[in-house]
Amino acid sequence: MGPRLGPLRKTGYPNIKFKTKCNLLKHSAHYVPLGICACQIMNRRRKSPGILKRRILKINKMRLAENKKTAKHVKKKKGTSKANVQFGLVNAHSLLNKADDLEEQIVRFKLDIVAVTETWFVDDSDMKEACPEGFKGVHEPRSDGHGGVAIYYRDYIKRSVKPLKDYDSFEYIDVTLTISPRDKMTLIVIYRPAGSKADFREEFEEFLDSVKRRENLMIVGDFNLPYEDNVDREFMKIIQSHGLKQHVKDPTHVNGGILDLILSRPSDSLVKNVRVGDLFSDHKFVRCRIEIN
Structure with a gap:
């Protein structure tokens, strides 16, 4: 068949x-x-x-x-959970005309806290106008309008602003952020305009002595201290002598140099996954993850 x-x-x-x-x-x-x-x-x-x-x-x-x-x-x-917070840092070189760009960065990278230098804010109304939706802000303006620092944070985060001391070589804002009842950190944002590096080193070392006992300490900002493609060597000696580490490894300015820094104590294990992104102004947007034990 x-x-x-x-x-x-x-x-x-x-x-x-x-x-x-x-x-x-x-x-x-x-x-x-x-x-x-x-x-x-x-x-x-x-x-x-x-x-x-x-x-x-x-x-x-x-x-x-x-x-x-x-x-x-x-x-x-x-029983040993950690608070993971997405953080951003940038020199805005006038934030009012870049508020939409800031919100775009927040949405794109799901940021929870953003530190801004050179806001160029004059008063609180400028800070509120540039505040992203779902965020609150705190800032410290400069009298001539060409400087200033600010912190924007999600509205569920609580903050406490510390009294400021006047320094001639830099401006700053000092805030305690409470992410949850168990998770707190100190965030200090600094902007150093062009001027004497020696004067800044002396004042900044005095400033570090006053804050060195803070728990979960993180100091960020535009320090304007490039040394070729790295950070000023004398400044690095100061932060290392105070038990701090500088986490940004790539140039953050359009002309090169690491101007925007993130400092913390290695023992706190706060800073993870640092990334230098695209240009936001003449500075690049820096991001990292904050992990609070």
């Missing part, structure tokens, strides 16, 4: 589609014996578990084991 080619058409000729399907199966990895139609082969495949089914069962077991491991891991860390 020859191979079954399926039911004949009314004309008496074989069904070409049926024959083609059988030929395709014959030339595939699964040989179709003569006398067995394609439908029989497909039915046999559906009824037999085969290698594929055994592999699926094995994968399911592996996934189940992985899920149990993950659940155990989460349960273990439940």
